[in-house]
Amino acid sequence: MRKIKGTVVKVNSDLYKVDIGNDTIDCKAKGLLKFKKSNIITGDVVEVKGDVIEKVYERKNEFIRPSIANIDQLVIVVATTNPSPDMELLDKQLIMAEKKNVMPLICINKIDLSNEYEELVKTYEKIGYQVVTTDAKNGIGVEKLASFLNNKITAFTGNSGVGKSALTNNLFNDTVSEEGEVSEKSERGKHTTKFVELYKIAPGTYIADTPGFSTYEIQDISCTELDKLFIEFIPFIGNCEFRGCSHIKERKCAVRQAAEDRKIDFGRYARYCKFYENIKENKKW
Numbered sequence: 001m002r003k004i005k006g007t008v009v010k011v012n013s014d015l016y017k018v019d020i021g022n023d024t025i026d027c028k029a030k031g032l033l034k035f036k037k038s039n040i041i042t043g044d045v046v047e048v049k050g051d052v053i054e055k056v057y058e059r060k061n062e063f064i065r066p067s068i069a070n071i072d073q074l075v076i077v078v079a080t081t082n083p084s085p086d087m088e089l090l091d092k093q094l095i096m097a098e099k100k101n102v103m104p105l106i107c108i109n110k111i112d113l114s115n116e117y118e119e120l121v122k123t124y125e126k127i128g129y130q131v132v133t134t135d136a137k138n139g140i141g142v143e144k145l146a147s148f149l150n151n152k153i154t155a156f157t158g159n160s161g162v163g164k165s166a167l168t169n170n171l172f173n174d175t176v177s178e179e180g181e182v183s184e185k186s187e188r189g190k191h192t193t194k195f196v197e198l199y200k201i202a203p204g205t206y207i208a209d210t211p212g213f214s215t216y217e218i219q220d221i222s223c224t225e226l227d228k229l230f231i232e233f234i235p236f237i238g239n240c241e242f243r244g245c246s247h248i249k250e251r252k253c254a255v256r257q258a259a260e261d262r263k264i265d266f267g268r269y270a271r272y273c274k275f276y277e278n279i280k281e282n283k284k285w
């Protein structure tokens with residue numbers, strides 16, 4: 001039997017859906033590959049013989065939340081309201097994208113429900129991030145969003161109810177993924193999407209809809225590397241008086257000075273300080 005190379009597009013316990021180019025097939029994993037749960041995740045490039053995955057190729061990157069491998073881009077979705085923007089969550093996800101060298105794109109969705117998002121756009125565009133604004137209900141801005149996706153594997157991420165599945169459906173002009181309600185009272189989504197699933201827009205162009213979350217923890221980032229992951233701090237870091245300055249309480253700290261002078265957004269600086277302390281105390285984020 002011939003061996004075929006493919007991409008895992010969905011994992012459902014020990015069943016794997018594999019895209020082999022002109023078709024998708026349901027596969028099992030061979031012997032040893034089965035035992036560790038994290039051994040095969042969505043996005044993995046695998047070698048298949050018949051309907052058995054025999055080999056997993058080395059990953060170019062890997063995210064734990066959402067659980068996906070080999071992505072080129074991360075679209076971090078935030079809603080203008082319902083649920084309202086969680087700035088800590090946004091910054092944590094940006095930090096993870098920076099750490100893993102994956103291109104982040106910020107998508108502000110539900111612009112039909114509120115027009116108070118200009119500050120958010122300005123703050124992040126000033127840093128240098130690309131921001132798109134969308135209304136997935138009426139298809140506004142979706143073409144612009146689509147223009148960033150060509151020939152890339154992109155994962156959508158963000159808390160439950162922000163509209164990741166609605167955006168996915170809009171990009172396909174079809175219901176490929178179920179959408180859920182957002183509770184009016186708690187402003188919380190209902191965790192409708194249960195699996196990380198890659199959808200093929202064209203050969204080489206995939207998007208992943210992923211389960212949302214309400215909390216987000218980050219591992220594997222040390223407090224000494226955190227400042228460089230807030231990319232707008234980088235030009236100032238070298239001007240601090242102390243080498244290895246933590247930018248929290250040191251004298252003559254160029255980063256804090258820049259925040260006080262509003263050359264750096266003060267909210268971002270405040271979140272940096274909070275994350276720094278959390279990492280240092282080894283607390284969960």
Ligand SMILES: Nc1nc2c(ncn2[C@@H]2O[C@H](COP(=O)(O)OP(=O)(O)OP(=O)(O)O)[C@@H](O)[C@H]2O)c(=O)[nH]1
Pocket residue numbers: 109110111112113134135136137138158159160161162163164165166167178179180181182189190191192193194210211212213
């Ligand atoms: N008015 C409005 N409603 C939207 C928009 N985008 C999504 N919705 C609605 O918001 C609700 C939640 O959207 P989903 O797409 O299910 O959210 P999700 O991010 O996939 O949520 P999880 O799967 O739980 O992580 C649904 O009722 C959508 O129809 C938008 O731009 N405007």
Ligand SMILES: [Mg+2]
Pocket residue numbers: 164165166178179180192193209210211212
């Ligand atoms: Mg969803």
Ligand SMILES: [Zn+2]
Pocket residue numbers: 237240241245246247248250252253254255256
């Ligand atoms: Zn400093």
